Each structure stands twice: as C-alpha cells, then as structure tokens.
Amino acid sequence: MMNASSNDDGFGENPFRTSTNDFYDINPSPVVQPQLHQSPQQQFLQQGTAFMQAAEPQSSFPPTSGLTGVMKPQQEQISSMEPQVSRGCWGTIMMLIDLNTYKAYFDVDAEDIVARIRAVCLDFYKPEHFRNNVLGARQTNGLKGPDLYGPFWVTMTLIFLVGVTSNMHAYLHRSDVEVFEYDINHLMHAASVFSAFSFLLPAVFWVTCKCMNMEALSLVEWECLFGYSLVPFVPAVMLCVIPFTIFSWIFPLGATIVSCSLVVRNVSAPMLSTDAGRAKAPPLILAILASYLIFFFVIKFTFYTHRK
C-alpha cells in the first residue's frame, strides 16, 4: 500500500500514509445535485437507482469489518454471512478491539469534513442527498463513505459546549450572582445524554431494523447520520446564552428540526424501498421523530431552564 502510492497523488513518498483504500487517488467528481422539484415518479425512479447502486456486490471494496453489510438481496445476504460466521466469536471480539478495523472510517481529509458539515447545515431537507451525494454508501465516485471522525468529535464538542453554556445560562438568569456556584454536574449530564443519543440510539435503531428483517442501513451509516445531525446544535447551544428565555426555546427547537429532518430524509427512503419495509418502517420513523422530540425537551429542561 505504501509503496503503491505514486507521486501523482500529491503525497510523494509519504511514509505516514497508511490509508486502507485506493480511492484516495481518484479525483472527486462533481457532486450530483438532485433536482429540487421532482415529480413523485422521478423521485421513485431515483430511489430505485439508489437502491440498485447499493445492491451491487461489494467487490470493489471488501469491508474490513462485518459492520458494513449494507442492504442486499436476500440470497446474497446469506452467502455473504458465511465468512462472518466462520470468523467466530473470539475473532469478532479481536476485530472490534483492533484499531485497523476503524481506520477505514477515519480515512477522511479536512476538506471532506468541512463539506459534510456544510451539507448538514445547507442541504438537510434534500431527500437522500447527504447519504448518496456527500457520504456515498460505498467508497465510489470520489466519495469516501461514512466516517466516524465527524460524529465522535461533533459529539465531544457539543458535550463541552453544553457544559460551558448551561452554566453561563444559569449564571445570567440569577438574581443573586454573588452566591453562584459552578455546577460540574451539568458536564456529566451532558456527557451521558449526548453520547447516548449519538452512539447508543443509532445502534438501537440498527438492531431494531435487523430484528425486523429490513436491511436498510449499515450500523456505520446510522452512527454517521445521527452524529452529523448534531452539528446544528453547536451554534444553537452557543446562542442559548443570550439572556432571554425565548431564545433558549427557539434555537434548540430550530436545531432539532434541522437535524431531525436530516435523519428522517436520509433514512426513510431506503427503509420504504422494499415491500417488507413499507409495512414496518412507519413506526420506526415515528420512533425517530419521538426520540428527537424527547431529546429537545431534555436539552431544554435539563440544561437551559433556570431555577428561581
């Protein structure tokens, strides 16, 4: 891999380069902008092609882990399960501990992260846009696939910011400032709430999808979508410091709407694309909406409500 890197990729003989895919060298092709006003038929066709693309066998890029099993026809699913089974329980545990397993999901550059964050903020309402044109289900078309760098550090940044701003909010809403004591518990609460929301919840949805027998998205895609959907909360929680109560309602609500629509827009189409999914998906999508609503109220009443 290291020897194969020629000089044309701009790296030269860089010994630090240990990226695990060869798609690094492909020049990113211009992002396909979906039409804004589509007829339902066009939309259906687009979803159909997206499904067909996703259903191609993974010959171009063998996944380094079993987490990448994206939706496939049923027969292929069974045949591709066999090597995973033969790895055994111990092998799976070792694979989860091994850092190399995760390297494929950290194979992004600074400009990719910037493009993804920008897409979350600007194109959240476009159906399937973030998943197909920004992430890329697979490392094709110059897209690098779902990453875990963004979700992890967005969540960490948010935990820190909530720990800071919720105390500033409490400070600004007090009449007796002299006896104000900083409460580090806000930070601990923020850590548990946000890490549960961005790491645990998508895993729960993924398991639910698996149990209901619809292979809509891979685990990494779930994590990536939920992680990136927290981006709008970063400016929102900073603006919550403004000492008017109405702002601590408006900004988190706006961020919730943006991030909820991002997730629902990107999740619903692949879930509804199969006959089996069309019956089972609506409750799950409602569950996503409900979890976002609960998330909003938790943020509002745990961190940005002052006690008199």
Added chain:
Amino acid sequence: MNQTGGPQWANPEVTRPDAVVQEEEFFAPLSTLDEPVMETIMRDVHAVASKLKVVMLPMERNIPYGGYAGVSQSENVEITDRDKEIIQRLKDWDLWGPLVVCLGLAVLLSFKAPAGQASLVFAAVFCAVWIGSAVVTVNAQLLGGTISFFQSVCVLGYCVFPMTLAAVVVDLFKMIPLGAFSTLVELAVLVVAFLWSTRASSVFIGQYIAAPRRVLAVFPVLFFYTFLAWMILLF
C-alpha cells in the same frame, strides 16, 4: 552518546577506536547497584525536570504560523531548532512527569472547588488528562499517523505543565484584591498558557500526519487544552 540515541550495537557503522570505552559507555547506566539511593532518585527527577524545562522554552518569533507548524497544510513543514529540541527530548518518554503534572493540577483545582464537588473535580481533571491524551493519540493513529502511543501520551502530558503553572498563577492573583479586573487577568494568563501548551504538542502530532488531514489531528489537541483551561478558569 551518538546522535541517534540508541545503544552502540544498534549502529554497526559507528566504530570506536577504544573497545573499553565503548563497553564502559554501554554498561554505564546499568551499573547502579553501588550508587546511593538519592542519586538514583535524583537522576529521574533531573530527567523529568529537564523535560519540563524544554516544554517551557519560549516561542520563537518571525516564523510562519507563530510556531503552529502542525496546523499548516503545506507538505514540508519547517520545524525550528527549538521545536526540534523539544521533540527530541520528549521522544525519550516517561510517564512520571505527566503523572506529577496531572496530579498537581487536579489537587490544586479540587482544593478550590465548591465543598461538595471537590472529588468530582479531581476525578474530572485526572480523567480528562489521561483519557483525553489517550483519545487524542488514538485519533491520530486512526487518521493514519505512525505515532508511538506512549510517546504521544508523554508529550501531551508534559505539555499540560504550563496549564499547571497558570493554575498556580491564577491562584496567586486571587489573593490580590483586583475586583472586576481579576477575571481579565486570569483570562490573559490562561490564554498565554494555552498557547504555550498547544505549541509543542500540535507540532509533535502534526508532523506524523499527512498534510490534508493535519487539521483533523490537531483539533482534538486544541480541544484537550481548551477543556483544561476552562476547568482552571472555573475553579
């Protein structure tokens, strides 16, 4: 000592004229049986102190990015002699220094914390330093850096030292009644400490990562020290 720092037998090219000298040099650090205990302890203390001194070296002026070469996107980063010295010294890693620095900071902050939260603050600072530096290192490794785990943890730990000093200075300033002005002074001290801390560590992390993703590896470093600076500002 030769430049590469390894033992003599690791470099077959280096031939000493006197075999006895070579042998003495090779066994010198190992024959510590008959030395006083004080000397043994002091050797480690000196090693830690020299590394702390190297972290506190002043920044060089008139260089691009103000010493933050780790953030630059250009392929060939010119590392100044001072940064080279810092990196060279810190490559010989130990974890005693980071432990002392981290314990100092955690104890100092937990003394100042509100009555019910002292143990929580101690735990938060202690975990933030160790887990934080481990996470930053693993992040750099996952981004494709060929970086040694403990070396990086050592560098990040030693670079907390300016923060510990800042905590002491902020404490001293709190004894002087400055009124509303004191918060500004504290903030200024912490900003200086933050710049001091991030300089060496960001250069160290940055040099192991390919240029297009250097920012991704340095951001967690900045995040790590921002968190510590904020903890100091509070307590």
